[in-house]
Amino acid sequence: MAQRIILWTVRDPRGLSITLTDDVWHDIIGKHQEMQDQHDAVKIAAASPDEIYFDPETTSKRDGAKIYMYYKRIRVAPKTKFIVVVVKIVVENESDQGYVQSAWSPYRIQKRLVREWKK
Numbered sequence: 001m002a003q004r005i006i007l008w009t010v011r012d013p014r015g016l017s018i019t020l021t022d023d024v025w026h027d028i029i030g031k032h033q034e035m036q037d038q039h040d041a042v043k044i045a046a047a048s049p050d051e052i053y054f055d056p057e058t059t060s061k062r063d064g065a066k067i068y069m070y071y072k073r074i075r076v077a078p079k080t081k082f083i084v085v086v087v088k089i090v091v092e093n094e095s096d097q098g099y100v101q102s103a104w105s106p107y108r109i110q111k112r113l114v115r116e117w118k119k
Helices: 022-031 039-047
Strands: 006-011 017-021 051-054 066-076 079-092 095-104 114-118
Touching (some): 006 022, 017 022, 017 039, 022 095, 039 066, 039 095
Parallel strands (some): 017 095
Antiparallel strands (some): 006 017, 051 066, 051 114, 066 079
């Protein structure tokens, strides 16, 4: 297996290290073309979100990983829009490590999510 290229690693407001790899970024822009020019916005949303939500539904489908969604508000007249970054948290070397799984730009926060942190 080829070694993954790390594009960046940031710390979120709770101290969690979050990493985005090149292959995941290419997957994101392949599925969500609107994110093509949003690389910096994704990094900012991971490092400085407005709110962090736990996703119990998706987490229940993962073996040992927890899924969180990091929301950052952006203004798009006449509505508020978000950048959402999906972060998978796994335990590595006895500590939590976050990995970006996806990102897109929705108009609302999903109702199934449980807010765990707010700026």
